[in-house]
Amino acid sequence: MADGWFYEDPAFPGWQYRILYDEEYPQPRGDCLAPAMLIDRRGSIQFAKEVYQTSHEHHIERAWRHFNNPTTFERYLRLAHGTTCVEQFSTPEETIIIFDTNGFREHAGISGHCDLTREKTEWRAWLDGDVFGVQVQQRTGSGPDDWTVRDEIWGLYSWDYAISEATRMLASATGSQVTES
Numbered sequence: 001m002a003d004g005w006f007y008e009d010p011a012f013p014g015w016q017y018r019i020l021y022d023e024e025y026p027q028p029r030g031d032c033l034a035p036a037m038l039i040d041r042r043g044s045i046q047f048a049k050e051v052y053q054t055s056h057e058h059h060i061e062r063a064w065r066h067f068n069n070p071t072t073f074e075r076y077l078r079l080a081h082g083t084t085c086v087e088q089f090s091t092p093e094e095t096i097i098i099f100d101t102n103g104f105r106e107h108a109g110i111s112g113h114c115d116l117t118r119e120k121t122e123w124r125a126w127l128d129g130d131v132f133g134v135q136v137q138q139r140t141g142s143g144p145d146d147w148t149v150r151d152e153i154w155g156l157y158s159w160d161y162a163i164s165e166a167t168r169m170l171a172s173a174t175g176s177q178v179t180e181s
Contacts, residue, residue, distance in 0.1 A: 004018045014139040017136050019162050020135070028048070028050070034098050083101060087120045134152060151172070153165060
C-alpha cells in the first residue's frame with residue numbers, strides 16, 4: 001500500500017501510527033548477529049559485512065564450493081568451526097546461510113548451543129522485502145491531512161516487529177505504559 005497502514009487507537013485520541021514499506025532498507029546489521037553467507041543464483045558468494053565477521057571466510061567459501069551439498073557443508077562447519085546451528089533459506093534469486101562459530105559465540109557471550117531463530121526471521125524478512133518504517137503522528141488540525149510526525153524509525157525487519165514497535169512508540173509518545181504479552 002503506497003500510503004502505508006494507519007491505526008488510530010481509541011485509547012489515544014489525536015494520535016495514530018503509520019506503517020510503511022521501507023524502500024531503502026539495508027542488510028541486517030549488528031556485530032552480535034551471526035555470520036551470513038549470501039549466494040546469488042549465479043553462484044557468486046558474499047559475506048554480509050555489517051554482522052560478526054569470521055576470520056575464516058575464505059575457507060568457508062572454498063568448502064561451500066567444494067562440497068556443493070548443504071548436509072556435507074554443515075558437517076564441515078560443525079567440525080572445522082565449532083558451529084552448533086546452521087540456517088539456510090532461499091528465493092529463486094538468492095540463498096542465505098547463517099551460522100555460528102566458536103569465535104562468534106565467544107564474542108556474543110553465548111555458551112552452549114546457539115539459537116539463530118531471530119537472525120533467520122530478520123534475514124528472511126530482508127530477503128522477502130518485508131522491511132518497514134513506523135511513524136507516530138499527532139493530529140495538529142481538523143483537516144484529514146493535519147498530522148505531524150512526532151517519532152519514527154526505519155529498518156524494522158518483519159511485520160510483527162513493526163507492529164510491536166509501533167505499539168511501543170505510540171504508548172511512549174502519549175506517556176502510557178505498554179504491557180508485554
